[in-house]
Amino acid sequence: MTDAAIAYPHGDPHHLRGMEASRVAHAGPPSKRIVTGYGFWIFILSDMVMFSAFFATYAVLLGQTAGGPSGRELFNLRNVAIETGFLLASSFTCGLATIAADYRNKTWFHLAMGVTCVFGLAFLAIEAREFADLVARGAGPTRSAFLSAFFTLVGCHGLHVSAGELWLLTMIAQVFAKGFRADIQRRILCFALFWHALDIIWIAVFTIVYLLGSAS
């Protein structure tokens, strides 16, 4: 039992964490897991800053349809709702996969990651079909500044999901071949951050592009 436990028999009754913090100050540099995760968190935030530039471009070019179709005429909200459902469900199963990784349970990890992969592919398939349909109707990215901005923004998110799919398959293979080593666990942590962050960006996409584009 440590001194802190003697001084505060009920843990830290006032949630001051004073004793703990003073000890931690002498505990040396943080673990590699924290440093790696934090660095990747900074990357994700920079990625969001990049997306914010695409969102700003889209918002500025929203009315520049050059006589072509506007969002209200093009968007199919039922498709978007299904896409959203798949991505949200994949975010949930990705969370279950991280829990399985913490418990070092290969079966559940592979199962959850496999389901995440399928949901992600379903999302990509619906998006690819939507893009192909738009191009076939003469509403491709070259039609107007509005459509250029639309394809850039939504396509960039789609590219991120595609990259995430490749990373997901890599993690399945690495856990299969190498097991839950510390470095693999760090990669799983970063992958989960990436996948959940993509879902957050999708919230902005479906609200600003599709819902606001159809409502107004």
Next chain:
Amino acid sequence: MTSEYERGGHADLAPGEESQDGEVSLLQRIAGYLTGLGLAILLTATSFFIAGTDLVWQPSIPVALVVLAIAQMGVHLVFFLHITTGPDNTNNVLALAFGVLIVVLVIGGSLWIMAHLNHNTMPMDQIIHMQG
């Protein structure tokens, strides 16, 4: 009760990692994700419902959609990314706050500047009229 010191750990958490006080059981962790999923479904469904309804005052719809989106982002941050207000999460929250600041500056600044440009620029037909 295992303190962080006894585990040889630190007062910081990696982003995306759940607080590991040794008290969070497997079921509680799954329940956390289920809560997040439920709230996210509720907010998403409300968004899609409001976007297509005639039941509410129309000018309020864009505001409502933006508020719902921000709320859902908060739900995802807390329940999926585990970015919380706990003292072990301070660094992650500060980085997020800086990111949000830049995002607001980029989007708000672009819209502001471009709106003023449009406002101050003479329409093309007027320019042609003046030249002729």
